[in-house]
Amino acid sequence: MTQQTEHELGSFLRYWRQQRGKSQFDLSLDSGVSQRHISFVERGRSTPSRELLLSLARTLDVPLREQNILLLASGYAPVHLESAWNTPEMAVVNNVVDRMLKQNEPHPALMMDRYWNVLRTNEAAPRFFGSFVDLSKWPKPRNLLHLLFDPEGVRPFVEDWNVVASGLLQRVYREAVGHVTDKKTKELLDDLKKYSGVRELSGSLKDVRDQAPVLPITFVRGNERFSYFSMISTVGLPQDITAQEFRIECMFPVE
Template sequence: MASRHQQRPVGELLRQWRERRRISQLDLSISADISTRHLSFVETGRSTPSRDMVLRLGEHLDVPLRERNQLLLAAGYAPAYRQSALDDPDMAPALTAVRQLLTAHDPYPALVLDRCWNMLDANESTLVLTAGMAPELLTPPVNVLRATLHPNGMAPSILNLGEWRAHLLGRLRRQVSVTADEELAELLEELRGYPCDQPEPEVEVPGPGDIVIPLRMAQNGVELTFFSTVATFGTPLDVTLAELVIESFFPADEQTSAVLRARN
């Protein structure tokens, strides 16, 4: 993906991001405080943007940090944002904080994901979600979406598979739209091909008493019901850190809470 971006003019990439965000040249020029004429020249290749302008337009277009680096490379500049390895010493404080969150969330499941939904870390209680999965789906790197929706993964135990599948595919589809990430687009196509014997709602409409979309699953003859929350770092300046997601599952009823507390 990086090489493809480097071969294409920065103006063309900026125009595509602007169109993806459905922002007119006029609106972008006003918000970024540049003239419409200059913006037009940048998009058509008649003018080369400065490094600061590339960063400013990337900010106003809400371009992900990974892709802002690609815009800079396409314009002939060095990347502005680091992409640290997880074992980089500078990442240690952030990862320590993440591990504290995971541990504190026991006895309820919580896991850390990268941009492609690969599991980077998880607490012990996550085992309640992965019980019974085919071993090959749990071989690192474990892709959480694949493991959830694959017929040899969680899918057979999910009682509202159609609803939960539609929810997950909707999240991934929106992520593809925001990031234009080809790897995520390929994952979306793969997941769409997995079988599902339940209707998949096109619009998420709450059922009686629902305030969130629940995950309902059967385990050892007991129905467990969860809802989840998603957390990210608030002010990341590193590509890897910006793409980390912490997903935490909470019991949606007392029965589920009791089962999870009894496991510890």
């Protein structure tokens, strides 16, 4: 291992340990690896095996994509695939996704990647959002957050937009893969803050006036009001990066 590789590996492992709020001693107890060995790995004084790195990564709940980065930083080949959606391996997942999207008709349902880019929808979703704005002005893959935050998008039609936007920002952090905002997620948040009024949002939900079990999003068009809450679905035990990073958002009417 080169000195630079050792430094990258140590920094990467230390970063994830700190993200999980664990000391070297905590990680030692959870993983069964001696604290001394973990210290040596982080300081570049020990060359860890691939099995040891994967064991530490699983203990720290490091997402699959970042596990590959950890292996590469250690001089090993990645082990987790990132399959394309049209490969035979993804056929069973594709079938389930199509079924879930279709079964949510006549209400909108969307499949998104980890950065809220819409990858697939049922027929109701573009029909619903297209009733507020001309979706042809939004290049694919359309980003749901930009559509909801942009004053030229759906934002003017969202009731109590400040409250809804604060809740959505909380979701970005809560639903980030591995519960950590990576570089691209931070870039997405920075882009959202360029819209008027976003940077001033407190990120809290103190303005919510009732004790409803969910925070609905109400869209207003003339005298019509459409209130929805969302159910989010992810793969339970993903072994592929693509399978881990997508989610399905099904919108259900509140009333």
